[in-house]
Every structure is written in structure tokens, then in C-alpha cells.
Amino acid sequence: MKYSFKNDYSEGCHPNILKALLETNEHQQNGYGLDDYSIEAQNLIKKNIKNYDAKVYFVSGGTQANIIVISAFLRPHECVISADLGHILNNETAAIEATGHKIISIPTEDGKINPKQIQDIIDTHQNKPHQVKPKLVYISNSTEIGTTYSKNELQILSDFCMENELYLFMDGARLGNAIMAENTDLSLEDIAKYTDAFYLGGTKNGALLGEAIIINNKNLQPEFDFHIKQKGALLAKGRLLGIQFLELMKDNLYFQLAKKANNHAMKIKEAFANKGIFFYTENFTNQLFPILNLAQIESLAENFDFYVWKKIDEQNSVIRIITSWQTQDIAVEQLTNKIQEF
Numbered sequence: 001m002k003y004s005f006k007n008d009y010s011e012g013c014h015p016n017i018l019k020a021l022l023e024t025n026e027h028q029q030n031g032y033g034l035d036d037y038s039i040e041a042q043n044l045i046k047k048n049i050k051n052y053d054a055k056v057y058f059v060s061g062g063t064q065a066n067i068i069v070i071s072a073f074l075r076p077h078e079c080v081i082s083a084d085l086g087h088i089l090n091n092e093t094a095a096i097e098a099t100g101h102k103i104i105s106i107p108t109e110d111g112k113i114n115p116k117q118i119q120d121i122i123d124t125h126q127n128k129p130h131q132v133k134p135k136l137v138y139i140s141n142s143t144e145i146g147t148t149y150s151k152n153e154l155q156i157l158s159d160f161c162m163e164n165e166l167y168l169f170m171d172g173a174r175l176g177n178a179i180m181a182e183n184t185d186l187s188l189e190d191i192a193k194y195t196d197a198f199y200l201g202g203t204k205n206g207a208l209l210g211e212a213i214i215i216n217n218k219n220l221q222p223e224f225d226f227h228i229k230q231k232g233a234l235l236a237k238g239r240l241l242g243i244q245f246l247e248l249m250k251d252n253l254y255f256q257l258a259k260k261a262n263n264h265a266m267k268i269k270e271a272f273a274n275k276g277i278f279f280y281t282e283n284f285t286n287q288l289f290p291i292l293n294l295a296q297i298e299s300l301a302e303n304f305d306f307y308v309w310k311k312i313d314e315q316n317s318v319i320r321i322i323t324s325w326q327t328q329d330i331a332v333e334q335l336t337n338k339i340q341e342f
Helices: 015-023 036-049 062-073 115-123 151-163 175-179 188-194 224-230 239-274 294-301 329-340
Strands: 055-059 078-083 103-106 133-140 167-171 197-201 211-215 291-293 307-311 316-322
Touching: 015 239, 036 055, 036 188, 036 211, 036 239, 055 062, 055 224, 055 239, 062 133, 062 167, 062 197, 062 211, 062 224, 103 115, 115 133, 115 151, 133 151, 151 167, 151 188, 175 188, 175 197, 175 239, 239 316, 239 329, 291 294, 294 316, 294 329
Parallel strands: 078 103, 078 133, 133 167, 167 197
Antiparallel strands: 055 211, 197 211, 291 316, 307 316
């Protein structure tokens, strides 16, 4: 039997969600996100972020969330700044550009960006009106390579964006893992305080599907629902998303699931480290990027699925190991045992 460590969305959803969907299946509710479950879930999220003035919207996926937020916030001549590893740049089929907004990339080794890098872009885009205007900074937490922003880093980035009239938007596909990382000091409340908008990812943390877009900037809230409808994201049966986030936000289940995934990853990380294996990045979330030689990669591939993420040289490559909210103890045990044979 092969165990998969390729992604964190291979499993279905947490049993509490299936139970709630079944128990509420025949209850009549209003459509388009006006159902009782969605409203209660929105209120729970607002309570968690300690911002009752925020607006919360549920959509089906991360790419959809990114497209809607960015295209809604920007005027036609405005553009996005992103790390060169950003999901919108490499894994969304130029969806943002398809809405008419250019993405300007910043080279980065750790997946994060800082004010100096953004300032360089601002300085090289002063030929008005002949160049696009930088207006929105897109970041991910955790990043595409599993790194996380600290509270200080996010606050500095937020202050810079405010001073330069830039919007700060956080992709939170794996936000639960970032918040529950053992080295973080960044809370959900902090994220709501220091971003104009972000989304709370459900697809990769226990939901069947779904992300919760949270808009903190009051100036960006009006008529956002028009953009959701126009992009085909306003579900008639919005209850399907509301029920899921209601269950995830109850009793901190969302964060417990993320912590479980992180803990499994840390066990695997320790096994690699004990064999003297180095990592491409220093991670404390559910993504690991060990550097292995070809023989080690072939040996692991006999019993485990994973991605070969980046070639280092002719003999060594970086692989990506991802644990999920439902990764089994036996899978982690088998993998760590195999690593001990290196």
C-alpha cells in the first residue's frame, strides 16, 4: 500500500461536517448565503478575529477567492505585487491576468516579501500613465514553501502598504497551519488587524470545499457581493459552505485539525534531521522540503507518493512532503521508519 504525502486535500472532510450536512439536509433555508448556518458561521469568524465590522463571504475555492478579491479591489490600470513563488503567479493559469491585472513578481528564497522589495517596484513604475500602477500586495501565509510571517513582519508590511496607499491581501489557503506553527506569534486577530482582506482556507483543512473571504477594510466592502455573483461564485445552496465553516469554527476544530497536520510534519522533519538531511527551507507548518539524492528519492517512491519539487543538481533534488488534517499515524510511522534506513 502506498501512502500519499502529495497534498492536504486528498481526503473528504471531517466527520462533524458530514454529520451536520446529513442532519440539516431536509431543513428549508434561504439561498445565496442568507441561510441561518452561513450567518452563524460568519458571526463565529468575526468573533474569532475580534472584528464585528468585517464582512465575511464564502466561496468554493482558493483560486476563485483570489480572482474575485483582486479583480474587485483593483481599477483596470492597477496591478498586483507578488512573490515569484506566489500561487497566483504559478498555479492559477494566469487567472488574474485574464481579469486584466498584471502581476509583478519579486524574487524570493523564502516565499516572503518585504517593504524594500515593494519600494523598488514602486520606484520603477513612475512613468505615468504609461506603466501600470502597483496597488495590491499579495502574500500567502503559510507561503508556497511552508514558511510563515511573524507578527512583526506583517505589521511592518501593513504599515508600509498604508503609507503607500497599497492594499494588503493574504492568501490563507493554509492559514490554519501558519497560525498553529510552533514558531509563530501571529494570531488570527493580528491578521485581521494588519490586512485589508484575507481568506480562511477550508479546502485544505477539513472541509469538503470552501474558503471564507474576510474583508477588513470598510472602503472595500460595498457591493463586493456583486463581484461574487458576476464571477459565478454565489451558490444558490450557500448553506453547503456555511454549514462546513460553522462546524470548523465550533470549539476551535479548525485550529485543532491544522495543529494535527503540523505535528505529523514535525515528526517527519525530526526523522530527516536525525539522518543529517538538510531542508530547502526551515519550516514549522505541514509542508516539508527535504533535499535528497536520487537513490533516496527512488527508495521513498516505492511506498510513498510525493512531489519532486525542484532539481538542485544532477544528483540531488528537493521533494515536497505534505501532511493533512487526516494523515494517519501509521503513514507517518511507516515514512519515518523508511527514512531511518537511509
